[in-house]
Each structure stands twice: as structure tokens, then as C-alpha cells.
Amino acid sequence: MDSLPPSPGDIARLVQPGRVHRAAYIDPAIFDLEMRLIFGRAWLYLCHESQVAEPGSFFTTVMGREPVIVSRDRGGALHVLFNRCTHRGAKLATDETGTAKRFVCCYHGWAFELDGKLAEVPLPEGYGGMPGADGSLDLVRVPRVATYRGFIFASRAKEGPSLSDWLGPIASSFDDMVDRAPGGVLEVAGGVSRHAYDGNWKLVIENHNDTLHPRFVHASSVAAARDQSDAVHSDGAGEVQIKQMRQNGAPAHVWEALGIWTTEWGHSFMGDYHTDARMAARGEEDPVEREYREALEKTHGAERAREIMGVTRFNSIVYPNLSFMSRFRQLRVVQPVSVNRTVVVTYTFRMPLAPERMFRDSIAFANVVNGAGSLVLTDDLETYARVQDGLASQGGDWVDVQRGLGGDQDEANGMLRGQTGTSEIHLRAQFAAWQRWMTP
Numbered sequence: 001m002d003s004l005p006p007s008p009g010d011i012a013r014l015v016q017p018g019r020v021h022r023a024a025y026i027d028p029a030i031f032d033l034e035m036r037l038i039f040g041r042a043w044l045y046l047c048h049e050s051q052v053a054e055p056g057s058f059f060t061t062v063m064g065r066e067p068v069i070v071s072r073d074r075g076g077a078l079h080v081l082f083n084r085c086t087h088r089g090a091k092l093a094t095d096e097t098g099t100a101k102r103f104v105c106c107y108h109g110w111a112f113e114l115d116g117k118l119a120e121v122p123l124p125e126g127y128g129g130m131p132g133a134d135g136s137l138d139l140v141r142v143p144r145v146a147t148y149r150g151f152i153f154a155s156r157a158k159e160g161p162s163l164s165d166w167l168g169p170i171a172s173s174f175d176d177m178v179d180r181a182p183g184g185v186l187e188v189a190g191g192v193s194r195h196a197y198d199g200n201w202k203l204v205i206e207n208h209n210d211t212l213h214p215r216f217v218h219a220s221s222v223a224a225a226r227d228q229s230d231a232v233h234s235d236g237a238g239e240v241q242i243k244q245m246r247q248n249g250a251p252a253h254v255w256e257a258l259g260i261w262t263t264e265w266g267h268s269f270m271g272d273y274h275t276d277a278r279m280a281a282r283g284e285e286d287p288v289e290r291e292y293r294e295a296l297e298k299t300h301g302a303e304r305a306r307e308i309m310g311v312t313r314f315n316s317i318v319y320p321n322l323s324f325m326s327r328f329r330q331l332r333v334v335q336p337v338s339v340n341r342t343v344v345v346t347y348t349f350r351m352p353l354a355p356e357r358m359f360r361d362s363i364a365f366a367n368v369v370n371g372a373g374s375l376v377l378t379d380d381l382e383t384y385a386r387v388q389d390g391l392a393s394q395g396g397d398w399v400d401v402q403r404g405l406g407g408d409q410d411e412a413n414g415m416l417r418g419q420t421g422t423s424e425i426h427l428r429a430q431f432a433a434w435q436r437w438m439t440p
């Protein structure tokens, strides 16, 4: 590879109109800079409030490569703390989630309250009394924490745009997800699914709004689903999965007409390509759908409920670490491990006041789009690995992202819309944000 040491001047040269230098995907020095300048400063999604609902509950995750604890103290206040003992540095909490009276370090037994305060040090006389009375040995707090409609974010930078300014119009995707839940109540449920791939973290964030790839990458599962008889009658999960796999084979004009929108800071969402055309054409309403609609009407009234159900959004990307499907209640958190290794953790949400059948369908849907054994997801992961391999070769220095370039349309609400649904506008938006973070 041409050597491009990551000075700000070099970084600025990596992103050009309609193309990006491959160093952004394969250079470990650039990855280190990304961890410092992007993941070390941007708002990162951590978890949903339902995952730390009870006093004494905690959730562990990473911000870039930094382990952190999200905790709810006994008074109900939320804290985000670096997961690092202030004695000699051991990681404190290792369970992904749980409840605790205190965090007790495995090494020498220092104990911390859920708000991070150092509570107890064994054999304090060795220090001439309890050390850290001035708070200097309390757990270190992540500087900024904010939530939007139950979704918890934090930033390791003391200063920067507020969460609401930074989200901007992409906040409406969270609104879509929450408003769709009767009573506005959502909870993470059904466990967690986790997978890893051999590729750069940006590949998955780019792929989720890439509407050009399904008919190629997912051709085999589309064909298998088309071959499958409609008369399978499983417990319902099979039908959900077959329907989704067939839907990926939608004709080109469907994808072109979808719509794709971007915001400042690299966020984006795409229109939805799912249709229940056959039932709609017969003027029928599925009984579960009817029960759901009625529950939603109780919360919002008939007119607003119709409006909410009429929103057609599929994937929303909150750059750099979150991708979610508001209508299908799927959420994916991207965790970069190294320049060519990425972990993706996926969650399903349940609407406790909606028909239980909808949650079962969500789990079936999760298994076909996010499960490690999915016929669909595995195609994408193989593709990311092939991209990573190809980019490491001498076969060219530039990644082409010019599809739809010049055709981006200004929308009144501060968003840009791609010329067609298959525009690569979201890649250009992501790299504009990337460049902004990387060249401070």
C-alpha cells in the first residue's frame, strides 16, 4: 500500500468527491486515530433504559476499545463509568448485565458504589486510614451522558454538540420506533445475538442502507425462498423468514423508488420495501394486525395511529455505532475490534402492550436478518471479508462511492435525499462526517 502516514493533511486527502482511499479501511494507524477521534468523541449508543431499569442494575459495554459500565444507583440515577478499578486497573464488572449492591474488584477487593464512589478498601490501615476520601479514587465518569426517548448515549469528550443537535432529524427514527409501541412502552427482550466478521467496522454501517446489494449478495436465499411452497404452515416463524428472504429479491424499480435520506454527522435512513400487497389487495387485515392497531389507537387516537403505521422506514443508521429498524424493532451495535475485525451485537425489542404474537414474529425476523445462523446475514459477512481482502491488494487505491453524485436533493428539514433509492449518498455523508471528526 502507498504509505500515507495519518497526519491531518493526509487524512484530508483520503476523502475526495465520489471516492475514498482504501487506507481508511486497512491502515491500522488510521484505525487507531478513528478510535481516538471518532469513537473517543462522538456520541455512542450504549443501551436502552429497559436494560438498566431497576435500581442496582448494570450493563457493560465498550466505547471504542474502552470498557464502560452503565449503572442505575439505588436512588434511580443513571451513571456511565469507566470499567476500571482505580487501585491497579483491573476491569471491575465482567458480566454483560446484572444487578449488584456494589462493584467489588476481583484483585484486592476494593468496592465501589453503583455511582462509582469508592466505598471500601480492605485493610485500610495500610494506607493510614481509608484512602481516597477526597473522591480521587472514585471510578472515573464518562464525561457526557444523555438519553433520547429511552435510548442511552454517551460521549468521551467533555465538549461537543449536544445529543439532540447531533442526532438532528434522525431522531425521528427513534420517534417512529417508540410511537409504534402501544403506550410508548418498549423493552429489550429475547436475549442477545452477537456475531463477528473479518472486516473494517465501516463495512457494516455502509451496507445496511446499501439497497443495491440484496439482489446480488442475497440471490441464493431469494431463490431458496421462492422455491419454498406457501403451504408450509410452520409455527409462524417459517412464514416470517420466507417472506423476508423473498422480499430481498424485489425488482430494481422497487429499490430505485425507495428513497434514502442523510443528515449532518453521517446519519441516514432508507424507505421500507416491505409490502403486504396480497392481503391489502383483498382488503383484508390480519387479526394480529387488527389487535395491534386497536392498541395503538388507544394510545394515540385513530388518526395519529394511522399516521404512525403509515411511516415506511427500514434501516436507520446513527453514525458511527448504531443501526436499527424502527418498524421491525431490531437494533445493532457496531463494536470495532481492530482494523479488520468487527463485532456486531443485536437486540430485539418487545412491545409489552401489543399482541404477544408480534414479539414472536420479531424474534423470527431477528433470526433471519441478525442471527449468526441466518441464511441472509452470512452472505453479508462473507462479502465484508471479500471487500477487506480486495482492499488489501495492489489492485487500486480508491473505493468508488459516486453513484447518484450530483443528484442529491435538499429537503426542507435539513436532510439530503438521494437521487434514487440506490444512491450512495449515505456513504458520502458518512465519509463527510468521518473527515470532519478525523481532521479536528
Ligand code: FES
Residues within 6 Å of the ligand: 085, 086, 087, 088, 089, 090, 105, 106, 107, 108, 109, 110
Ligand atoms: S486492582 Fe482493583 S483492588 Fe487492586
Ligand SMILES: [Fe+2]
Residues within 6 Å of the ligand: 207, 213, 214, 217, 218, 376, 380
Ligand atoms: Fe445484506
